[in-house]
Amino acid sequence: MAMTAAVKDELARVRSPRSCCRKAEVSALLRFGGGLHIVGGRVVVEAELDTSAAARRLKRDVAEVYGQASDLLVVSPGGLRKTTHYVVRVARDGEALARQTGLLDGQGRPVRGLPPQVVSGPACDAIAAWRGAFLAHGSLTEPGRSSSLEITCPGPEAALALVGAVVGPAAMRAARHRIEHAEMVDAAMTRTLADLGIFASVQPVFDALWGGPDGMYAERLGPARARTLNPFAALAAAGVPLAFGSDSPVTPLGPWEAVRAAAWHSNPGQRMSARAAFAAHTRGGWRAAGRDDAGVLAPGAPATYAVWSLPGELVVQAPDDRIAAWSTDPRSGIPGLPDLSPGTPVPRCLRTVVRGVTVFDPAGGAGR
Ligand SMILES: [Zn+2]
Secondary structure, eight states: OHHHHHHHHHHTTOOOOSHHHHHHHHHHHHHHHEEEEEETTEEEEEEEESOHHHHHHHHHHHHHHHOOOOEEEEEOOBTTBOSOEEEEEEOTTHHHHHHHTTSBOTTSOBOSSOOHHHHTSOHHHHHHHHHHHHHHHEEEOOTTSOOOEEEOOSSHHHHHHHHHHHHHHHHHHHHTOEEETOOOOOHHHHHHHHHHTOEEEEOHHHHHHHOSTTSHHHHHHOHHHHTTSSOHHHHHHHTOOEEEOOTTTTSOSOHHHHHHHHHTOSSGGGOOOHHHHHHHHTHHHHHHTTOSSOSSOOTTSOOOEEEEEOSSOEEOOOSOTTSOOOOOOGGGOOOOEEOOOTTSOOOEEEEEEETTEEEEOTTSOTTO
């Protein structure tokens, strides 16, 4: 911890002459160090910091930049807390400060990332926001080990805002970040993922195994939260790029089972078309890995494919009967897929070929 403490001490002495930077730093210190609490119906803004220098800096800037008085409390070690902590609290005009710092938006809703003026502000403010976040909840590994800087974030929105403030949305999209096991994604987060082109790596068989009103999700999280999980249709509709997986061995390797699970989601409102689910399990994974030309059968594409034995005919299926039946006329250009209706056997793999080399051939002759 010596290195982290030394860097925090140094950062707490950095002078920011510009008010835009001081504002960005205060917003980040408050957002990452604690945030808003409702006490007796009133908004209390507070941040808990592990150095007195950072706490004094925050108290000073809250006074000088925003004209708000604050209390500085020293919390002695005890219980789970092994070191002294410093709490800066604004109780009297907490709501006013929360609005001034952008921690409450124009409608009075708490901002879960960082205020927009920080995320899309100038570079000086991105630096200031990182300084605030690091002072609030950052750490460095000691010299001699592989070096890393870590900032513990209050939620995924705050983490994305911090990264987005530095690199900007275009670079975020180009980097193709992805969130593994993107199961709990609400509407606001869905918009963020779509805006930044962040892939949602999802495991549809999780829903098949644990979804539904009597499933494990409902049992452990309650039915209301359980119903919001794995919102595949909402993600797809918002334009969030999807990549499917099995999380094997958590659920068995079974691509058709995954496509079926997405097309027959336990929550009918979150069902995807089998075609969209198929794309998420083929092209989607390659795209998440940065390859746009793979995952499709096309002239000139690498000969990476699987051959399947089907129990029946190829069909075009729309599991949601609110959607008009799609044409199965070949001229419609919609390729068929195996019938994946619940209860039907899934296709059996006859051969897997990777870049022209057979790697799986249960009938013998692999490698030919
Ligand atoms: Zn600035």
